[in-house]
Amino acid sequence: MKLKAFSAPYLVWMIVFIVVPLLMVVYFAFTTDNGEFTLEYISDVGQYANIFMRSIWLAIIATIICLVVAYPLSYMLSRMSKHTQSTMLMIVMLPMWMNFLLRTYAWMTLLGNNGIINQLLGMIGLGPFKLINTEGAVVLGMVYNYLPFMILPLYSVMVKIDKSVIEAANDLGCNSFHTMFRVIFPLSLPGVTSGITMVFVPAISTFIISRMLGGGSNLLIGDLIEMQFLGNSYNPHLGAAISMVLMVIILVIMTVMNQFSPDDQVLI
Amino acid sequence: MENIVSLKNIVVEFEDGDRILKDISLDIKDKEFVTFLGPSGCGKTTTLRIIGGFLEPTSGDVFFDGKRINGMPPHKRNVNTVFQRYALFPHLNVYENIAFGLRVQKVPEKEIVRRVGEMLELVNLMGYEKRSVNRLSGGQQQRVAIARALVNRPKVLLLDEPLGALDLKLRKEMQTELRKIQQALELTFVYVTHDQEEALTMSDTIVVMNNGNIQQIGSPTDIYNEPENAFVADFIGESNIINGCMPEDCVVEFTGRRFECVDKGFSPNETVDVVIRPEDIKIIPADQAKLTGIVESVVFKGVHYEMIVDGVDHKWMIHSTKFEPVGAMIGMAVDPYDIHIMKKVEEE
Numbered sequence: 001m002k003l004k005a006f007s008a009p010y011l012v013w014m015i016v017f018i019v020v021p022l023l024m025v026v027y028f029a030f031t032t033d034n035g036e037f038t039l040e041y042i043s044d045v046g047q048y049a050n051i052f053m054r055s056i057w058l059a060i061i062a063t064i065i066c067l068v069v070a071y072p073l074s075y076m077l078s079r080m081s082k083h084t085q086s087t088m089l090m091i092v093m094l095p096m097w098m099n100f101l102l103r104t105y106a107w108m109t110l111l112g113n114n115g116i117i118n119q120l121l122g123m124i125g126l127g128p129f130k131l132i133n134t135e136g137a138v139v140l141g142m143v144y145n146y147l148p149f150m151i152l153p154l155y156s157v158m159v160k161i162d163k164s165v166i167e168a169a170n171d172l173g174c175n176s177f178h179t180m181f182r183v184i185f186p187l188s189l190p191g192v193t194s195g196i197t198m199v200f201v202p203a204i205s206t207f208i209i210s211r212m213l214g215g216g217s218n219l220l221i222g223d224l225i226e227m228q229f230l231g232n233s234y235n236p237h238l239g240a241a242i243s244m245v246l247m248v249i250i251l252v253i254m255t256v257m258n259q260f261s262p263d264d265q266v267l268i
Numbered sequence: 269m270e271n272i273v274s275l276k277n278i279v280v281e282f283e284d285g286d287r288i289l290k291d292i293s294l295d296i297k298d299k300e301f302v303t304f305l306g307p308s309g310c311g312k313t314t315t316l317r318i319i320g321g322f323l324e325p326t327s328g329d330v331f332f333d334g335k336r337i338n339g340m341p342p343h344k345r346n347v348n349t350v351f352q353r354y355a356l357f358p359h360l361n362v363y364e365n366i367a368f369g370l371r372v373q374k375v376p377e378k379e380i381v382r383r384v385g386e387m388l389e390l391v392n393l394m395g396y397e398k399r400s401v402n403r404l405s406g407g408q409q410q411r412v413a414i415a416r417a418l419v420n421r422p423k424v425l426l427l428d429e430p431l432g433a434l435d436l437k438l439r440k441e442m443q444t445e446l447r448k449i450q451q452a453l454e455l456t457f458v459y460v461t462h463d464q465e466e467a468l469t470m471s472d473t474i475v476v477m478n479n480g481n482i483q484q485i486g487s488p489t490d491i492y493n494e495p496e497n498a499f500v501a502d503f504i505g506e507s508n509i510i511n512g513c514m515p516e517d518c519v520v521e522f523t524g525r526r527f528e529c530v531d532k533g534f535s536p537n538e539t540v541d542v543v544i545r546p547e548d549i550k551i552i553p554a555d556q557a558k559l560t561g562i563v564e565s566v567v568f569k570g571v572h573y574e575m576i577v578d579g580v581d582h583k584w585m586i587h588s589t590k591f592e593p594v595g596a597m598i599g600m601a602v603d604p605y606d607i608h609i610m611k612k613v614e615e616e
Contacts, residue, residue, distance in 0.1 A: 164355035167322055170342040171349045172369035172420065182372070186359045 028240035041241035048224060048242065055220040056249070058135060059204035062142035066150040066199045067192065069143070074154035074191075075184065078161070085159075092151050095144075104141055104212050111137055111213065133215030141209035142199075149198040157191030158184070193257050201250055221246055271331075272298040272424060272456050273319055278328035280314055280480075288314045289325070290480040296424075296458060297473075301450050303459045305467040306477035307503070312460045313352075315477070316426050319458060321345045333423070348417035349426040353433070354409045356401040356416070362388075363397040365412055369420040387415035390449065407438045414449070424456040431466065443469050464504045468492065476500050497610045498541035505545065510582050512542040512609070520609055523581040525558050527602070531609035541610040546574070546587040548606035557599025559584075563592050 032038050077088050095103060110116050111131040121127040131137060161184060169179040207222030214220070221242065228239025273296040280289040289311045296302050304312035317323040318330060321342035330337050337345060348369070356365050364371075366387050370380045388394050391411035396404070401412060410430060417425055427446075431439045447470050450457045461467055467474050468488040476483040476491060476499075484496040495501035498509050512522035517532035522542050534540060554560045561579035573591055577584040577598065584600060592598050 162353075162355060164351045164353060165357060167342070168349070168351055168355040168357070168416075169368075170322075171320060171347075172416065173343045173372040175341075175343055178372055182368070183357060183359075187357075189359075 025240045025243055028237050029244045032237065041237045042245070044238055045241050045245045048221075051219055051221055051224055052245075052249070054135075054218070055204050055222070058139055058142065058218075058220065059200050062139045062146065062203045063150075063196055063200045065139065065143050066147050067196065070147060070150035070154055070195065071188075071192075074151050074158055075188075077151075077155050078158035089155070092148055096148055100145060101208065103145065104209055107137070107141055107144065108132065108212055111140075132213060133217060135214065135218055137213040138210050138218050138220075141213040142203045142206065145209065146199040146203055149202070150195040153194040153198060154188060154191040157188050161187050189260065193260060196257060197254060200253070204250065205246060270298055270334075271295040272300075272333060273458070274329075274331040275315070275318070276329045276331070278315070278318060278325045278330070280311070280318070280323065281326040288480055289318075292328070292480075292482055294475060294482065294485070296456060298423075299454050299456055301447065301457045301459065301470060301472045303461060303467040303471040303474050304477055305461060305464060305474050305503070306483075308462055310477040311480040312462075312475075312477050313428055316349075316428055316458060316460050319424070320347055320349050320426050346422055347424045347426060348420050348422040349428065350410075350413045350417050350430045352428045352430070354413040356409055356412055358402055360401070361397065362393060362399050362401060362404070362412055365401055366415045366419050368416060373420075383419050384415075387419045390418070391415045406433050407442065410434065410442065414446070418449070418453070418455075422455070424458060425450075427457060427459045429460055429462070431461075439466070446470065468504070476503065478503070495543065495608065495610070498543060498612075501541075501543040501608065501610065506585055506587070508544045508546065508549075508582070508584055510542045510544075511539065513537050513539045514609065518604075520607060523559065523579065527558070527607060528604040529607040529609060530605050531607075534609070534611075539612060541612055543608040543610055544602055544606060546585040547572070548602055549584060549586045549588075550601045551586065551588055551590050551592060552599040552601045554597045554599040557601060559600040559602075560597060561600065563594050563596045563598060566591070566594055 029041055030037055030039070032040070077085060077092075080088065108115075112118070113128055113130070113132065115131070117131060118128040121129065165183060165187070166179060169183045174182060204220075205222045205225075207220060207226045210218050210220040210223055225239050225242050225246070227233050228235045228242065273294075275292055275294045278289050278292040279287065281287050292311070292315060294315075304315055306312050314323060318325055321337075321340060321344075324339065332345065332347070357368065360368065363384060366384045367380050370383060375383075384397075388397065391414055393408065393411055393415070396408070401409060404412065410433075413430070430446075431442050434442060443466060446457070446459075449455075459467075459470065468491075471488055473485060474488055474491050475485050478499050484491060484500045486494070491500065491504055495504060495507075498507075501507040502509060510522045512520050514520055514531075514534040515526070515537055517534075518529055520527050520529045520531070520540070520542060559579055561577035561584060564576045564578045564583070567574045569587070572587045572589050575586045575588065575592060577586055577600065579600070586600070
């Protein structure tokens with residue numbers, strides 16, 4: 001097969017930038033500075049259980065909100081005329097044309113104690129509320145940044161649901177609620193699972209959003225890992241160990257998720 | 269027999285001003301097998317969708333069992349549909365597809381088992397209960413679609429070109445089978461097809477449609493033997509259609525010659541369409557014939573030969589069991605009652 005030759009550059013890319021770094025992470029996690037084998041760092045990860053819990057918890061909340069917001073939106077989108085669909089999709093994608101950091105900075109000025117929202121509320125005699133540096137702000141940042149990653153897979157699965165299948169459901173006695181529950185939702189499950197993955201994974205490992213919108217008090221795993229490599233508490237071995245544990249956690253959660261997907265649409 | 273479905277002055281107009289149906293009125297009798305027949309785009313599927321409730325007519329009334337049902341959503345109508353491309357639920361197996369309607373109605377589990385079992389037997393799919401519908405052949409999917417609709421015991425079953433995707437042999441089998449099912453269950457079937465042979469084989473009544481209008485309603489024999497206009501004659505079976513005129517009752521003139529016929533009631537010298545079926549033209553010796561021509565091509569069709577005969581004014585299509593070689597000069601004769609005279613349809 002000559003075509004195989006074309007995949008060679010990608011194969012090299014994968015080895016150099018994915019496999020090798022992963023092996024390095026594993027190596028760092030299990031060795032000391034002198035290169036001796038140790039389980040010390042792995043067992044140290046236990047101290048940060050509360051940060052892990054908070055990260056998982058906030059990522060779950062953000063994922064659920066994304067799903068609840070994106071599901072009806074995607075469904076409406078998929079049933080619109082082709083022309084409206086492309087316009088609406090562009091609007092959904094529009095924020096992504098802007099840099100991720102800028103978008104998050106924008107939220108800082110909006111949510112600040114003297115930010116626009118508090119100023120507006122002040123004008124009608126409310127507040128000021130503490131909006132920034134809260135868990136709520138972190139979740140908001142996650143939802144805002146990752147919502148398109150939920151909408152797109154949902155939309156692309158829903159747009160493929162044959163209209164006649166929905167008509168068949170109506171024909172067989174389903175009102176709109178039954179049609180949604182018995183036909184559209186089951187058929188959109190692959191989109192739901194891949195949407196959840198695409199939101200949950202970046203949300204659980206984010207560090208910019210929590211840093212900028214969560215202040216110092218809402219540290220997430222991402223922040224913790226960053227601190228081990230770039231921060232004052234420089235300790236790449238611990239950073240690697242935390243990264244590995246995080247990867248294992250994500251792997252476990254995704255494997256559980258896959259139990260809900262049809263056999264032919266496994267995500268990992 | 270009483271009417272189960274009646275359409276009164278149905279007009280369907282799309283936003284861009286396209287008139288899909290132009291004032292259709294139609295009665296469908298209970299326990300009848302009715303076929304809407306016409307070329308694609310004639311409005312037959314649109315008419316079916318109006319009965320099913322998937323489309324609201326721009327104007328006109330739909331009656332079901334004597335009650336006006338305009339605006340009633342599909343899930344409240346006692347009608348089920350077999351869709352063109354089956355529209356089976358891909359996430360459910362054969363059993364669950366058939367049980368779908370019963371589950372929605374919250375029929376007790378015991379009864380579901382019994383009724384789905386009956387249906388599987390009816391459509392010959394016993395043993396396929398657990399099979400995924402994606403792993404069935406076209407014919408089997410078709411059977412599931414029929415069972416899924418019939419299990420709800422609708423008064424009327426709507427079928428939208430259900431056999432279109434099947435190969436010829438399977439289609440013929442399914443035609444007989446569908447007819448049997450319809451007669452066994454004593455249901456009203458409304459069937460849409462563009463295949464005239466299918467319509468003639470299965471139907472009690474055929475509704476021939478073209479351009480959003482009904483051209484003719486009648487039994488298969490009526491439609492075939494007494495087509496009301498040139499369109500019907502041409503669409504149902506093969507036809508020779510020639511311009512002619514009626515100098516007086518029972519006399520028609522075409523290709524410059526006068527022929528005896530059996531039609532009357534046209535105004536003197538009215539121009540008409542003369543329709544002659546290819547199998548009604550007899551080959552006779554050229555020197556005894558009013559009409560002559562030279563055989564231009566011969567195709568063997570199994571039971572008969574199909575010949576195109578160049579008669580100078582008109583190229584005749586003849587179906588005959590008698591073989592004539594290409595280039596032969598032959599004579600043609602038609603019995604008076606085989607010459608069908610039709611009023612010209614005014615073109616819009």
